[in-house]
Amino acid sequence: MILNWEALDPAILGPALLAGLLVLATHVPLGVQVLERGIVFIDLAIAQIAGLGVIAADALGLPEGGWAVQGAAVTAALLGALLLTWTERRAARQQEALIGVLFVLAACAGLLLLANNPHGGEHLKDLLVGQILWVRPPQLAALGAVTVLLLLAMAAGVPRRLGRLGFYAAFALAVTASVQLVGVYLVFTSLIVPALATTALRGRARLAAGYAVGALGYVLGLALSALLDWPTGAVVVWTLALCALAAAALLRGAASPRGEAADLAPPR
Numbered sequence: 001m002i003l004n005w006e007a008l009d010p011a012i013l014g015p016a017l018l019a020g021l022l023v024l025a026t027h028v029p030l031g032v033q034v035l036e037r038g039i040v041f042i043d044l045a046i047a048q049i050a051g052l053g054v055i056a057a058d059a060l061g062l063p064e065g066g067w068a069v070q071g072a073a074v075t076a077a078l079l080g081a082l083l084l085t086w087t088e089r090r091a092a093r094q095q096e097a098l099i100g101v102l103f104v105l106a107a108c109a110g111l112l113l114l115a116n117n118p119h120g121g122e123h124l125k126d127l128l129v130g131q132i133l134w135v136r137p138p139q140l141a142a143l144g145a146v147t148v149l150l151l152l153a154m155a156a157g158v159p160r161r162l163g164r165l166g167f168y169a170a171f172a173l174a175v176t177a178s179v180q181l182v183g184v185y186l187v188f189t190s191l192i193v194p195a196l197a198t199t200a201l202r203g204r205a206r207l208a209a210g211y212a213v214g215a216l217g218y219v220l221g222l223a224l225s226a227l228l229d230w231p232t233g234a235v236v237v238w239t240l241a242l243c244a245l246a247a248a249a250l251l252r253g254a255a256s257p258r259g260e261a262a263d264l265a266p267p268r
Helices: 008-038 042-059 067-090 092-114 120-129 135-154 165-195 203-228 234-263
Strands: none
Touching: 008 135, 008 165, 008 203, 042 092, 042 165, 067 092, 067 165, 092 120, 120 135, 120 165, 120 203, 120 234, 135 165, 135 203, 165 203, 165 234, 203 234
């Protein structure tokens, strides 16, 4: 195996890492809420719906990457958020199953729209694995603006005060801003994996650990994909998962002595 050290180019990897960190900024705290609500696959559904908006805009001949396409993606995601808000009120116990059905329907609708597109396979690949290595400064600026606004809104408790709709709307905006840069797979991994790895912690400690796991996963994934010339999105997914496994093991190891001491303590 030959390592291509010249591929470690900060001009390419730097913007990609910044894109990953911006995605993590909103996805780590949202991921904690997703696990607490027990609706793990919501990000897949919303990301797929946002992607369907992009595919529909492309099918209508709108300029690629333009504001009209962004508007279509945001509109589709917000409509999906409204639908999930309604279903949670009407059928809370079936919400996770309904989220899965919505994901499948959106994915199949996208396939139907791409059926007669000669570049349909490439569009679908970009939607799933993203093009994080080729992120452009305008895309970073747009993602940064959305990230700052969402973080300020979450810090002020705006989504919480709006209840279900506030949570789903914030989620839709965060996912829409990130899915076109990093793809559906990395959106899901960035949301769930750091939060899942830090379930032993609470509050700010959990967020800090989640950010650390996510950042390390992106750094290692980007570097390995460049050195080995492997698909970036897929490599980052794996490095995020491996970093999460290591972090979870360390956190369990740190907590186990206290648990063992409590188990061995004589009854009073």
